[in-house]
Amino acid sequence: MKFKTIKAFGLTALFLVLSDAAFAQQYEPLLLLSKSEAKNISQHLGDYKILEKSFSKVKKGADKALESKIEVPVPVDNGGGYTHEKHKKNYRELYYAGLTFQVTGEKKYAKFVEEMLLEYAKIYPGLPLHPKRKAEQNSGKLFWQGLNDCVWLVHGIQAYDLVKESIDPKNREIIERDVFRSMAAFLSESEGGKDTFNKIHNHGTWSVAAVGMTGYVLGDKDMVDRALYGSAKDKKTGFLKQIDMLFSPDGYYSEGPYYQRYALQPFMVFAEAINRNQPDLKIFDYRNQLLKKASNTVLQLTDANGYFFPINDALKEKNYMTEELVFATNIVFENYNDASVLPVIQQQNEVSITGAGLKSSEAVNGLKKQEFVKNPMIIADGPEGKSGGLALFRMHTKKKDEQLTAVFKFASQGMGHGHFDRLGILLFNNDKEILQDYGAARFLNVESKSGGRYLDENKTWAQTSVAHNTVIVDEKSHYDGNWKEAEKQAPKTIFSDVSAPEKIQIASASEANAYPGVEMQRTVALVGADTPFIIDVFSLKSKENHQYDLNFMFRGHIMETDFKYEPALTSLSPLGKDNGYQHLWKLAEAKGNQGLSKFTWLNDSRFYTISTLTDDTNNLVLTRLGANDPNFNLRNESGYMVRTKDKKNYTFVSIIEPHGSFDPKLxxxxDPHSKVETIQILKQDENYTVVLVTFKNKKSYTLAFSNKEAKSDSKHKVSINGKNMEWRGNYTLITN
Amino acid sequence: MKFKTIKAFGLTALFLVLSDAAFAQQYEPLLLLSKSEAKNISQHLGDYKILEKSFSKVKKGADKALESKIEVPVPVDNGGGYTHEKHKKNYRELYYAGLTFQVTGEKKYAKFVEEMLLEYAKIYPGLPLHPKRKAEQNSGKLFWQGLNDCVWLVHGIQAYDLVKESIDPKNREIIERDVFRSMAAFLSESEGGKDTFNKIHNHGTWSVAAVGMTGYVLGDKDMVDRALYGSAKDKKTGFLKQIDMLFSPDGYYSEGPYYQRYALQPFMVFAEAINRNQPDLKIFDYRNQLLKKASNTVLQLTDANGYFFPINDALKEKNYMTEELVFATNIVFENYNDASVLPVIQQQNEVSITGAGLKSSEAVNGLKKQEFVKNPMIIADGPEGKSGGLALFRMHTKKKDEQLTAVFKFASQGMGHGHFDRLGILLFNNDKEILQDYGAARFLNVESKSGGRYLDENKTWAQTSVAHNTVIVDEKSHYDGNWKEAEKQAPKTIFSDVSAPEKIQIASASEANAYPGVEMQRTVALVGADTPFIIDVFSLKSKENHQYDLNFMFRGHIMETDFKYEPALTSLSPLGKDNGYQHLWKLAEAKGNQGLSKFTWLNDSRFYTISTLTDDTNNLVLTRLGANDPNFNLRNESGYMVRTKDKKNYTFVSIIEPHGSFDPKLxxxxDPHSKVETIQILKQDENYTVVLVTFKNKKSYTLAFSNKEAKSDSKHKVSINGKNMEWRGNYTLITN
Known part of the structure; x- marks a missing residue:
């Protein structure tokens, strides 16, 4: 109504002029929860269970906060330490109290926010850079890194927005000057702060969201414009540029799903604030509704329990139940009316106390429990969708409620949090990791573990190539472990197809720059069968001799091998010197069998076998993580490696096969033994690869594919033992 | 009614005489499900959800069986192999089809049982001992061990009992002669069979249950009497003697909860059959209602998810949802009308298709969901309750739904499946193992792992003392690893008290025979506090010098130590040569601090610290399991050891303290750091021990106790630094 006009811009002057008590009463929240929405929420608490539960949590948090003495300590501690945790607690309490004030109308909650902000106003302007800052990270004042200060501000400004109406002009002035303007200036105009503010990076997104939202609340158009278009307002940086650059057209975020989850909060929350204050920007339509795709894609990048695939620097404990995704799903539903996210909101069993949360509560109220549909998909990476991508293969088995998910990653580096995992694969059985990614080496906020920051082993192990399920050449990481070099090149998608998902889901990609003079190509197919299995063809081409290691970090207990190995019984040594190899104890070594070498492990209720085409020039190595780990920072996980030495061109062909069942209760x-009988390369030349897999029940699968990109309707012909084989498109699978 | 009379005994002759078709129609099931109960079940399927679900599973199993061709293969395979699994499947199908026939009245199910039994009749009498039999185990014919043949018979005879009415006399004769009599004779009268039949051991229980139930169905009083009173009918062996000898008066089964679960099925099922056929025996009242106590005690010996404490040879995958316990809870409810088991029946969400299952279904129908109450308790071991025991300490913390459970084991050996774990402790946080027992080294029925039998590592690791949380002297297992010697001696309970469970739960026990000339005493107390903690005082006395190792097999990730250790970075060696030490890689070693040495790890959402009184003559050793394990049979678990050398008398005093929280989602x-400040031994002499623990918040706890058994009202006085301390009873705890 009449406040709509206040939300429009160009009113900065008016705000400055009208700083009298009469106007003070007129302020209404501008960001994520309007006055009428808050009223609506308070009226519908009894009607919508999910809303009642969510608000009750918020109110409980606020009530608990009000019971204690306000404390705003001078920052001294690392992540996990007292002052760090206290300032985190404070911004949460500010936010909860702000929300509770708007919904209940009880002044005491607003008073709490006001008082705490006045305490911050006392210390903030005088704070130096944080004493525990690190050279390689932009320092905060409240926290060891500026990022956390931005998160504080995103919450703090919302809290202030929610209670501003009840604060008198004098205190408003103090708070705005000594907390919000001071903080926004530090975060966007100080030396380190400005750099981050203009970064195309999740830290940049938190920064522009914090400053931009502050701009709306303070009525400061300059702040908002800088947040949207970068410090220079030239659109080379800032929020819109971040949307352009950090996501692929399919909504994949270059740092991977873990950081996508984290970045989505400022993306979605700031977008919501923009939409409410500058609807003409049509932010939710920006770049073909990119924000909707970004949210939906990250929801797809999860296992059966909603845990994010631990690609790049990722902690495995995060799933889409986290607060960030609660904001995101609610905002997607509100702005796109997209019912596909409702099953996730049901699972989250929580909504944000926002206008979006209110709409979401209405929508799920009384809705029958639905399953969130996860489909096979190919997700392109890169701002233009041309920097490789990810293939998500998903297939149900005949076992009830069992879905296999294979992830084939041929995406770009993902900046400093990226891992050297080109052409790596992961395998999940529902929520169980079968072939795993270590994720990040970090105990978030645990002071005893390097102050909760990334551990040294994140670089020396977690990011290395040998920590992944891919090929390592000459015991070096891809791009020699230099992410800035790696950032310049992305793998190339040769072809992909998930159009007949019950029969086969397949992708082929190449990487020609990870090692000078070595071309890598991997073709991965999840093939439909009573129990689906993976055909994995990894080819290497070079003019020089190299050592090629195909590594599998499996999870589970070793059951059997069909090759005879020498176990290291009374003494263990590391597998290598550097690039992650120094962290692997060598447990056993074997020569490959002539023909097939099989390695079987048990994970939960299934056996899994990797059968690889080998001969006696191959070495098979069993490893366990933990060497050169003086602080016991690493988990002791297990690896199986197929190695070949002194080879120019070489192709690893493997079948990765779940089989049988183990039910200790019954x-x-x-079927504890693999059912693969033979693997053959029928043909391999510059243009084509044809492999044949035969199972013990005599069922066989011939997979033929082009090694080069081809049109989907192009005709191909290869001659095998005098017989012609013809097909259309990039590949064919013949089952007998 | 008229069949009641047939159930009485002395009618064997009648059965043999009346084998004509007219009589054939008159047979009614005698064992666990009467004709009228079956009818009742069929009428109430729609009324009781749990019954419908349970019967539907049975019927589905039966229907699936009827679809396939009956196959009774000549036995050749090990556990997990084809014929092994097939014969297991067959007895289950027989049983399911029998039940389905009685409930539905459909003849095809009876026909299936008849036909399959006729197939067994063709091969059984001619079968030799199983080709995969082991020298140390009594061989079966259908399976590699006789035990499985007994299990077959327990199911097979029930199936026959259920369908016998529909089988014509000629086929009855064939089946009874060539299957049931032949099998019962083999299991109770052949050379190896008779030995097992007369064993006071779970194998013996399965055997007498199988043969005894067969006796009822065949009307063979001799069989029944031998089952009840032993082959010689002198009551020196047999079912009643087993009830006398295998359980303590508190219902503890000497082999431990894992085998208690397993043995309970024949105990309860046979008891039910006895009660229906010889009610005068009052079997359920036998030995002060021992069978009720046995069932209830095993339900208490579980973690928060109902998983059995993995004491002795135990697999960790078993909880009280297993079929054995479904029979047991149902039978307990039916015969004792004991409502305390109803919450477990609710959790099981399944009933047996028996008269007992019917009664249980009625009872839980419409019942509000209840929690199964688990209390602290002291459970005496030994047939007379004088062979030590187990202390179960349970305390809630201030965290919602968090219960700590400490298990202190001072029980007897438990025969061949017993471990050398005298005075060992375990710690659980709800269902999480914090200080663990390895359980058994075995992959049940996995052919690739030694045919699914106990692995060699069960003896070389799992049963050894160093695999447990106790003291090991001179790197040898208790009783030098000889279970027959260990069987002769039990620890002694000094005192125990759980009468003020919010304040303190405590037990003290001694073991004077595990090592010649060494007296061991351990006193363990779970002390009430904001977060409860354990005081652990382990004293050793000897006239000779020894090495004492106090070992903790912890679960979780090492967070920090307050002592400086030398890590083994590039080379690992085993900690010792034998008795389990050969399986432990030595990861790091340190000298103890003067005063306290602290070791902290993270498990799930909690930190845990062991603070131990040390000086620089102590060695602190971090270990990981996995050395000398050529077949990768062992899980790679973690240990922390406090060692002292060349000591005669020595006392380890430790505080085991959960603290803080780790919430990666939020x-x-x-509080990642321990809060213990000091530990002191204020006094220790022959009669008394007094220890003082002070926390960083200056709260202190003084625990004083008698080292010798005393009357609960006896008066004690010790002088500490000139001050007198007086108390009544075995111990006192003073909090300041």
């Missing part, structure tokens, strides 16, 4: 075991 | 960490 004491029943089925 | 990214919040609290």
């Amino acid at each position: 004491e029943s075991v089925q | 990214e919040s960490v609290q």
Whole structure:
């Protein structure tokens, strides 16, 4: 109504002029929760269970906060330390109290926010850079890194927005000057702060969201414009540029799903604030509704329990139940009316106390429990969708409620948090990791573990190539472990197809720059069968001799091998000197069998076998993580490696096969042995690869594919043992 | 009604005489499900959800069986192999089809049982001992061990009992002669079979249950009497003697909860059959209602998810949802009308298709969901309750729904499946193992792992003392690893008290025979506090010098130590040569601090610290399991050891303390550091021990106790630094 006009811009002057008590009463929240929405929420608490539960949590948090003495300590501690945790607690309490004030109308909550902000106003302007800052990270004042200060501000400004109406002009002035303007200036105009503010990076997104939202609340158009268009307002940086650059057209975020989750909060929350204050920007339509795709894609990049695939620097404990995704799903539903996210909101069983949360509560109220549909998909990476991508293969088995998910990653580096995992794969059985990514080496906020920051082993192990399920050449990481070099090149998608998902889901990609003079190509197919299996063809081409290591970090207990190995019984040594190899104890070594070498492990209720085409020039190595780990920072995970030495061109062909079952409750075991009988390369030349897999029941699968990009309707012909094989498109699978 | 009379005994002759078709129609099931109960079940399927679900599973199993061709293969395979699994499947199908026939009345199910039994009749009498039998185990014919043949018979005879009415006399004769009599004779009268039949051991229980139930169905009083009173009918062996000898008066089964679960099925099922056929025996009242106590005690010996404490040879995958316990809870409810088991039946969400299952279904129908109450308790071991025991300490923390459980084991050996774990402790946080027992080294029925039998590492690791949380003297297992010697001696309970469970739960026990000339005494107390903690005082006395190792097999990730250790970075060696030490890689070693040495790890959402009184003559050793394990049979678990050398008398005093929290979803960490400030031994002499623990918040706890058994009202006085301390009873705890 009449406040709509106040939300429009160009009113900065008016704000400055009208700083009298009469106007003070007129302020209404501008960001994520309007006055009428708050009223609506308070009226519908009894009607919508999910809303009641969510608000009750917020109110409980606020009530608990009000019971204690306000404390705003001078920052001294690392992540996990007292002052660090206290300032985090404070911004949460500010936010909860602000929300509770708007919904209940009880002044005491607003008073709490006001008082705490006045305490911050006392210390903030005088604070130096944080004493625990690190050279390689932009320092905050409240926290060891500026990022956390931005998160503080995103919450703090919302809290202030929610209670501003009840604060008298004098205190408003103090708070705005000594907390919000001071903080916004530090975060966007100080030396380090400005750099981050203009970064195309999740830290940049938190920064522009914090400053931009502050701009709306303070009525400071300059702040908002800088947040949207960069410090120079030239659109080379800032929020819109971040949307352009950090996501692929399919909504994939270059740092990977873990950081996508984290960045989505400022992206979605700031977008919501923009939309409410500058609807003409049509931010939710920006770049073909990119924000909707970004949210939906990250929801797809999860296992059966909603845990994000631990690609790049990722902690495995995060799933889409986290607060960031609660904001995101609610905002997606509100702005796109996209019912596909409702099953996730049901699972989250929580909504944000925002206008979006209110709409979401209405929508799920009384809705029958639905399953969130996860489909096979190919997700392109890169701002233009041309920097490789990810293939998500998903197939149900005949076992009830069992879905296999294979992830084939041929995406770009993902900046400093990226891992050297070109052409790596992951395998999940529902929520169980079968072939795993270590994720990040970090105990978030645990002071005893390097102050909760990334551990040294994140670089020396977690990011290395050998920590992944891919090929390592000459015991070096891809791009020699230099992410800035790696950032310049992305793998190339040769072809992909998930159009007949019950029969086959397949992708082929190449990487020609990870090692000078070595071309890598991997073709991965999840093939439909009673129990689906993976055909994995990894080819290497070079003019020089190299050592090629195909590594698998498996999870589970070793059951059997069909090759005879020498176990290291009474003494262990590391597998290598550097690039992650120094962290692997060598447990056993074997020569490959002539023909097939099989390695079987048990994970939960299934057996898994990797059968690889080998001969006696191959070495097979069993490893365990933990060497050169003086602080016991690493988890002791297990690896199986197929190695070949002194080779120019070489192709690893493997079948990765779930089989049988192990039910210790029923004491029943089925098919503990692999069913693969033979693997053959029928043909391999510059243009084509043809492999044949035969199972013990004599069922066979011939997979033929082009090694080069081809049109989907192009005709191909290869001659095998005098017989012609013809097909259309990039590949064919023949089942007999 | 008229069949009641047939159930009485002395009618064997009648059965043999009346084998004509007219009589054939008159047979009614005698064992666990009467004709009228079956009818009742069929009428109430729609009324009781749990019954419908349970029967539907049975019927589905039966229907699936009827679809396939009956196959009764000549036995050749090990556990997990084809014929092994097939014969297991067959007895289950027989049983399911039998039940389905009685409930639905459909003849095809009876026909299936008849036909399959006729197939067994063709091969059984001619079968030799199983080709995969082991020298140390009694061989079966259908399976590699006789035990499985007994399990077959327990199911097979029930199936026959259920369908016998529909089988014509000629086929009855064939089946009874060539299957049931032949099998019962083999299991109770052949050379190896008779030995097992007369064993006071779970194998013996399965055997007498199988043969005894067969006796009822065949009307063979001799079989029944031998089952009840032993082959010689002198009551020196047999079912009643097993009830006398295998359980303590508190219902503790000497082999431990894992085998208690397993043995309970024949105990309860046979008891039910006895009660229906010889009610005068009052079997459920036998030995002060021992069978009720046995069932209830095993339900208490579980973690928060109902998983059995993995004491002795135990697999960790078993909880009280297993079929054995479904029979047990149902039978307990039916015969004792004991409502305390109803919450477990609710959790099981399944009933047996028996008269007992029917009664249980009625009872839980419409019942509000209840929690199964688990209390602190002291459970005496030994047939007379004088062979030590187990202390179960349970305390809630201030964290919602968090219960700590400490298990202190001073029980007897538990025969061949017993571990050398005298005075060992375990710690659980709800269902999380914090200080663990390895359980058994075995992959049940997994052919690739030694045919699914106990692995060699069960003896070389799992049963050894160093695999447990106790003291090891001179790197040898208790009783030098000889279970027959260990069987002769039990620890002694000095005192125990759980009468003020919010304040303190405490037990003290001694073991004077595990090592010649060494007296061991351990006193363990779970002390009430904001976060409860354990005081652990382990004293050793000897006239000779020894090495004493106090070992903790912890679960979780090492967070920090307050002592400086030398890590083994590039080379690992085993900690010792034998008795389990050969399986431990030595990861790091340190000298003890003067005063306290602290070791902290993270498990799930909690930190845990062991603070031990040390000086620089102590060695602190970090270990990981996995050395000398050529077949990768062992899980790679972690140990922390406090060692002292060349000592005659020595006392380890430790505080085991859960603290803080780790919430990676909220990214919040609290109190990652231990709060213990000092530990002191204020006094220790022949009669008394007094220890003082002070926390950083200056709160202190003084625990004083008698080292010798005393009357609960006896008066004690010790002088500490000139001050007198007086108390009544075995111990006192003073909090300041």
